[in-house]
Amino acid sequence: MKPYKNKINRIRTFALSLIFIGVVIMYIGIFFRSNQFIMLAFMVLGVLAIVGSTVVYAWIGLLSTKAIQIICPSCGKQTKMLGRVDMCGHCREPLTLDPSLEGKEFDEAYNRPKKKENKK
Numbered sequence: 020m021k022p023y024k025n026k027i028n029r030i031r032t033f034a035l036s037l038i039f040i041g042v043v044i045m046y047i048g049i050f051f052r053s054n055q056f057i058m059l060a061f062m063v064l065g066v067l068a069i070v071g072s073t074v075v076y077a078w079i080g081l082l083s084t085k086a087i088q089i090i091c092p093s094c095g096k097q098t099k100m101l102g103r104v105d106m107c108g109h110c111r112e113p114l115t116l117d118p119s120l121e122g123k124e125f126d127e128a129y130n131r132p133k134k135k136e137n138k139k
């Protein structure tokens with residue numbers, strides 16, 4: 020299965036992993052207590068990663084206000100899409116707002132049995 024996901028979900032996963040990475044970096048820093056400079060460098064990097072994740076979260080909030088809420092035609096759940104083409108956050112159905120892309124996107128989906136999305 021391709022890791023292609025709904026854009027907002029993907030960014031959220033990225034922000035979450037950034038927090039995790041930040042904590043891990045700071046934890047590694049503890050092992051360098053003998054060298055204060057290295058420990059400080061790790062601490063600063065860890066804090067930067069966590070601050071970065073906060074920024075990404077704020078960015079998601081901003082994007083979410085711009086995202087268009089639609090009802091997925093495939094699973095009937097409400098999902099948010101970004102840009103002209105995105106995927107349903109629940110069933111990964113390709114969604115598009117652009118009528119000229121619709122035929123192409125849906126052709127590709129229909130040409131594959133189930134669990135499609137081998138492209139991109």
Ligand SMILES: [Zn+2]
Nearest residue numbers: 091094107110
């Ligand atoms: Zn769906």
